[in-house]
Amino acid sequence: MGMSIFNLSNAIMGSGILGLAFALANTGIILFLLLLIAVMVLSIYSIHLMLVCSKEIGTMVYEKIGEQLFGAPGRAIVFASTSLLYIGAILSYLFIVKNELPSALKFLMGKEETFTAWYVDGRFLVVIVTCVIILPLCLLKNLGYLGYTSGFSLSCMVFFLIAVIYKKFQIPCGGLELNATSTILSNSSAHEDMCKPKYIVFNSKTVYALPTIAFAFVCHPSVLPIYSELKDRSEKRMKLVANISFSSMFVMYLLTAIFGYLTFYDKVKSDLLYKYQSKNDILILMVRLAVIIAVVLTVPVLFFSVRASLFEMVKRTQFDLRLHILFTCFILFFLNILVIFIPTMKDIFGVVGVTFANMMIFILPSAFYLKMTHQDRSKFTERIWAGLFLALGIIFSLVSVPLVIYDWVKSGGSEHGH
Template identity: 65%
Template sequence: MPFSTGMDSTELQNMNSPEDDDDESNDFVEDEVSNGQISGQYMERESRRSLTTNHLDKQKCDEYDAGTTSFKMSVFNLSNAIMGSGILGLAYAVANTGIILFVFLLASVTILSVYSIHLLLKCSKETGSMVYEKLGELAFGTPGKLAVFGSTFLQNFGAILSYLFIVKMELPLIIKYLIGQPETYTAWYVDGRLFVVTITVVIILPLCLLRTLGYLGYTSGFSLACMTFFLIAVVYKKFTTHCPTLAMNTTSHNEEFNDSSNYTCEPQYFIINSKTAYALPTIAFAFVCHPSVLPIYSELKERSQQKMQKVSNVSFLAMFTMYLLTALFGYLTFYDGVHSELLYTYHDRNDTLMLIVRLAVVTAVVLTVPVLFFTIRSSLFELTKYRKFNWLSYIIVTILLLILLDLLVVFIPSIKDIFGIIGATSSNMLIFILPSSLFLKLVTRETRKIKQKIAVSAFLGLGILFSLICIPLVIYDWIYGKDAGRAD
């Protein structure tokens, strides 16, 4: 579906790579822009989270072209920005918090995320800027801009890690099914770590060496469709799966279940254990979309703060509903046996439906990795002030980043570790700390009420408390935590 844009050529080149100042960098704009319009998929959900700064000289709202994107299309674009791999970890969060506590946490993060977008829109109205990084620069100078860049870079880096981890977990199951081997089959050529390295070298590296996004920008809609298909499958499987049978099948091939006698098919409503610390970071990770809000706002037809707030409200309500259904139905299918990556918990080798879901999700994440990679690489070049394109530097940085990503994926034991640490750091920064800090700094006393200042200060304190509590608990669990019968 088309996504009209009022951003100028320089902004669009920022989606390209470090060759912004090179004449050939106009290829992306010339190829993809026609009559001032660009496909919405080129504003891929995570790639919009890491816009670079060549366009930061714009400071007034009236310097931006009038938006042409409808309300419904803006809701779709923001929903794309919210949706990500975090949805796969929510059922595990339910298993370690209980249904009541999880619903409370999910609803709270949803409401607080909408409030933080309200703060961003206030800052944008006050300063006239529609770029997250520019707001950071206006508030705190270069350190503020670097804080936004660093947070978006880390968030995108974590998203790539989670996508590669999905490949590591799911592709071996697909291959075993296709070659007719049981899931307990452990030959070296069905090792997930080998698949990650192979996929990186054969598919991801060549795509990452391209100088433009090309057709990869269209993966946004495909990814959202895959996750919707996944939700439908999760709901369907709840009514066709018998918990005791799954428990026996799962424990027969999954070493993460240390004691099947502790397995229960009774729902729990309130749980506190060492894994509860991962719940809030995982939910925060799933809701990050804030660097995408202002670009979408700039494209909104007849834009106003109130209209964009309505876009946010509808988008977050839709994603809250989707997340809630996926988490609850996934949990109520496997109960204590749910894996930290929900899709991995479905192990019936005769289940053609889940095989199709796996193929779709793996394809989507593999094609999305290069799109995210473009943004983190261009951010690195932007931060180092290296803008003149050079093939040698381009290739070396690409290879080094991919090696680092693969090493982390190979040695990270569980996707919950990615959700936990990224959610407690960069997600927390983008949702809680940065919007509240920017508001307190940028919105003048004349337009800021005392009660509002107190509320925003409390919001900032909540974000700081979030990090101070969750990060040590996650680290503690890494060192001392035990599975206690649950999958990691």
């Protein structure tokens, strides 16, 4: 049971943690806390629906649940949602490489943070890392030892949280240098206002908060595989695993967001780590390198799931080397193009959060449950709750998608890392 909790915590934890301080800055502490609690509780409820469906249908494969209830379209929707969710996660990981590797290299080369050259350009570096490290690993026929990198990834994020808490007490208000802010500092009222935490905030970036939180909590493709390996398996034990895992990640997410926000306040970026300067700071360099290594090694793990889903969709059961290489190269090429041209990390969190994370958390579990129990009159109350849950997911998409598009049109995505 302990290993199941560890595995599910690994599945929950991801790059979404880097965007939570930005979400808090654009909602305020109280509103952010309410949203974080709400998404955690709703995610646990959606896992409950998944477990009930799995038990009733007699399978622990999410795609087979979709196929049993909705036929081939149900299977295709689960495949597509899972694959595109993983692609969104891979994009966020590659974006971390694009954002963080230049700063780490500048530090190791002894260059100033403002130093610019083609070989420290994040767009160039993400292509090099993809070709030299990620592509060879993705071309392997099976995962092997890479399956164990999730533990290292979780350790890196714990290390990141410790560094965020520690740096809060070292970095001056807003992370601004004294000589660069003499004008602001001379105006004590402006300085106090800038360094005063806000509890409820509404602005054009508030729309990204809920998708970012949803992206941070989504882990649903991993729930049934973990459930299938749980010793003395029962629905009750798996619910306990989910409760402990989500509660642990809730605490970790809340601490990261609070301390990240209280370090930079309104100056926080959508990639929290981007705000920390590596200059003469070994701790931040170590955090950067640890996170970069973790995400680079995690990309192939997710990529294997995406490619397997694609092969399943085209009904390829036998290994075909040419298709294996072609699919791998094409997908990585496409992902690199997206990473190069996507201006900010909040765009990734926003799109994936309002679409595929929403599908996995809200829409699919509730739709499956309603379909499964449509002739069971004894489940009337449960069906009402599931129906409300489905309606909530649909409303979330209908409201959030237009607002995200409106913000894109209005801002043009011009502000780097914000």
